[in-house]
Amino acid sequence: MYDIIVIGGGPAGLAAAIEAKKQGIEKILLLERDEELGGILQQCIHNGFGLHVFKEELTGPEYAQRFMNTFHDLNIAYALNTMVMEITPEKEVHIVNDQGYQILKAKAIILAMGCRERTRGAIAIPGKRPSGILTAGTAQRYLNIEGYMVGKEVMILGSGDIGLIMARRMTLEGAHVKGVCELMPHSNGLTRNIVQCLDDFDIPLQLSTTIVDILGEERLTGVVTAQVDEHYNIIKGTEKEISCDTLLLSIGLIPENELSKKAEILLDSKTKGPIVNEQLQTSQEGIFACGNVVHVHDLVDYVTEEAENAGRAAAHYLKDIKKSKKPIEIKPETGVVYTVPQHLDYISDQVKILFRVNSVFKHHQIVIKSDDQILKTIKKNHMAPGEMMHIYLKREELEACESKLSISIGEL
Amino acid sequence: MEKQMICIVCPIGCHIEVKKVEDQVVVTGNQCNRGAVYGKEELIAPKRVLPTTVKFEGGLHERLPVKTSAPVLKSLLFELMAYLNKITVKGPVKMGDVVVKNILDTGVDMIATRDM
Numbered sequence: 001m002y003d004i005i006v007i008g009g010g011p012a013g014l015a016a017a018i019e020a021k022k023q024g025i026e027k028i029l030l031l032e033r034d035e036e037l038g039g040i041l042q043q044c045i046h047n048g049f050g051l052h053v054f055k056e057e058l059t060g061p062e063y064a065q066r067f068m069n070t071f072h073d074l075n076i077a078y079a080l081n082t083m084v085m086e087i088t089p090e091k092e093v094h095i096v097n098d099q100g101y102q103i104l105k106a107k108a109i110i111l112a113m114g115c116r117e118r119t120r121g122a123i124a125i126p127g128k129r130p131s132g133i134l135t136a137g138t139a140q141r142y143l144n145i146e147g148y149m150v151g152k153e154v155m156i157l158g159s160g161d162i163g164l165i166m167a168r169r170m171t172l173e174g175a176h177v178k179g180v181c182e183l184m185p186h187s188n189g190l191t192r193n194i195v196q197c198l199d200d201f202d203i204p205l206q207l208s209t210t211i212v213d214i215l216g217e218e219r220l221t222g223v224v225t226a227q228v229d230e231h232y233n234i235i236k237g238t239e240k241e242i243s244c245d246t247l248l249l250s251i252g253l254i255p256e257n258e259l260s261k262k263a264e265i266l267l268d269s270k271t272k273g274p275i276v277n278e279q280l281q282t283s284q285e286g287i288f289a290c291g292n293v294v295h296v297h298d299l300v301d302y303v304t305e306e307a308e309n310a311g312r313a314a315a316h317y318l319k320d321i322k323k324s325k326k327p328i329e330i331k332p333e334t335g336v337v338y339t340v341p342q343h344l345d346y347i348s349d350q351v352k353i354l355f356r357v358n359s360v361f362k363h364h365q366i367v368i369k370s371d372d373q374i375l376k377t378i379k380k381n382h383m384a385p386g387e388m389m390h391i392y393l394k395r396e397e398l399e400a401c402e403s404k405l406s407i408s409i410g411e412l
Numbered sequence: 413m414e415k416q417m418i419c420i421v422c423p424i425g426c427h428i429e430v431k432k433v434e435d436q437v438v439v440t441g442n443q444c445n446r447g448a449v450y451g452k453e454e455l456i457a458p459k460r461v462l463p464t465t466v467k468f469e470g471g472l473h474e475r476l477p478v479k480t481s482a483p484v485l486k487s488l489l490f491e492l493m494a495y496l497n498k499i500t501v502k503g504p505v506k507m508g509d510v511v512v513k514n515i516l517d518t519g520v521d522m523i524a525t526r527d528m
């Protein structure tokens with residue numbers, strides 16, 4: 001019997017295990033299906049990680065290495081090449097590795113399986129199915145870990161950050177990146193990436209544009225792009241044929257929750273991850289979740305912070321620290337897509353609530369209501385869907401709240 | 413010399429204009445001083461950190477991720493890539509180890525970004 005089993009050895013799993021160990025928990029086991037620790041960061045060789053946690057700009061592998069070093073220094077047990085097949089509400093963990101199929105038991109489980117990329121099926125691009133169409137992350141793995149270039153003439157669909165990063169990476173490796181098409185009238189990527197990945201190399205970003213046809217039999221030979229109107233309908237006559245041998249898809253990430261479903265954990269339809277309280281505890285007692293399995297984070301730094309909270313909470317759970325108050329539900333209202341956590345069960349001295357807004361707001365305010373009474377407002381000069389927002393609430397502020405907290409965006 | 417650009421120092425992303433008037437560089441449109449510093453450098457000598465990979469022998473993977481120890485002139489990126497495509501590094505290495513010292517006389521080293 002383990003005290004805590006952590007599933008996933010990316011930055012979330014590592015930070016959660018480290019924190020639980022620091023809290024005095026001894027019997028921890030981390031399980032990773034890959035042949036090494038570090039998660040997706042090992043293929044994200046570009047810089048831009050760690051500004052919050054380490055106050056310096058690191059590459060993905062450097063960020064992972066620092067946590068791996070601490071993890072090894074603390075002598076936490078782990079198993080590589082070990083796939084978790086199933087978990088149950090009774091906290092049994094079914095695994096497969098070269099020793100066969102085993103069932104492990106734990107008092108608490110921390111889910112840290114990360115996210116995966118949306119693929120062509122998710123957006124139904126018409127046309128043929130030649131080779132040469134892959135997700136930006138798959139191409140990133142081929143190039144950065146295996147040293148294999150997936151093509152010479154590249155088009156990218158979707159202006160998410162992974163696509164932008166790959167536009168620069170493939171250009172530097174000698175490919176001709178012909179353009180990035182984005183359906184929306186604005187990019188989903190960070191401005192910094194638009195400047196340093198596209199503008200630096202004169203790669204055109206075509207907004208309000210999509211791909212309407214795929215050309216080629218065995219191998220991709222080209223795509224047809226077209227502009228869309230404000231209702232995302234294709235504008236006739238704007239079709240353009242562009243020759244290319246590779247199409248990279250950078251159309252979003254979804255939390256990886258096959259295991260959560262098997263454990264009958266309730267998922268949020270907006271985040272696509274488990275519904276959690278401020279302790280990152282899911283709807284199954286003793287099962288916690290953190291990192292991109294809960295919701296897609298903008299920065300790995302925030303993943304780390306959330307994972308540390310989950311590790312600490314799991315340790316507290318094992319030490320039997322009880323609920324302090326009746327549950328408070330947190331409702332996203334006007335202008336807010338979702339919040340994490342979705343409800344509060346225990347009130348510590350301060351809780352942090354993350355949320356995303358549904359469009360760009362300039363000079364607006366965040367309105368926090370407690371049982372329909374305004375609790376406080378916070379002015380913001382700039383809010384955008386691509387940037388996760390957060391607020392802190394103190395214990396005193398929450399004392400009066402009976403059952404419902406809401407967060408909305410209002411005019412000043 | 414005059415250039416329109418977006419400041420990328422913070423998420424606000426001010427649209428700034430950078431102008432060279434005689435010997436002075438003037439930045440307008442920035443909401444704070446960090447934008448002025450950024451605009452000046454972008455106009456005169458834009459620099460970037462170069463993260464890439466090199467061929468590797470004696471470890472888990474065949475590529476080792478590396479980066480420049482400091483930003484280098486943007487105009488040199490392709491030359492550095494051509495040079496790095498020709499070298500092979502032998503393991504084991506530790507994160508931070510120098511794999512090429514003073515690459516192409518830039519005064520900057522290429523360093524490993526992980527253990528392998």
Ligand SMILES: Cc1cc2nc3c(=O)[nH]c(=O)nc-3n(C[C@H](O)[C@H](O)[C@H](O)COP(=O)(O)OP(=O)(O)OC[C@H]3O[C@@H](n4cnc5c(N)ncnc54)[C@H](O)[C@@H]3O)c2cc1C
Pocket residue numbers: 007008009010011012013031032033034038039040041044049082083084085112113114115116117136137138140161162165253256259290291292293297298299300301303
């Ligand atoms: C292709 C790609 C590129 C990205 N690029 C960036 C970027 O440039 N900057 C940025 O800030 N963020 C980036 N992200 C987001 C990035 O995933 C997070 O910042 C961070 O890595 C999330 O950490 P995590 O530990 O939650 O997930 P991950 O790093 O994905 O780690 C999850 C781990 O769980 C393991 N796992 C999953 N299921 C199982 C199972 N059933 N059994 C055993 N092990 C399992 C996986 O193998 C993996 O190692 C990227 C994401 C993707 C998919």
Ligand code: SF4
Pocket residue numbers: 419420421422423424425426441442443444445446447448
């Ligand atoms: S000028 Fe200042 S406020 Fe504007 S984007 Fe740059 S750093 Fe941010």
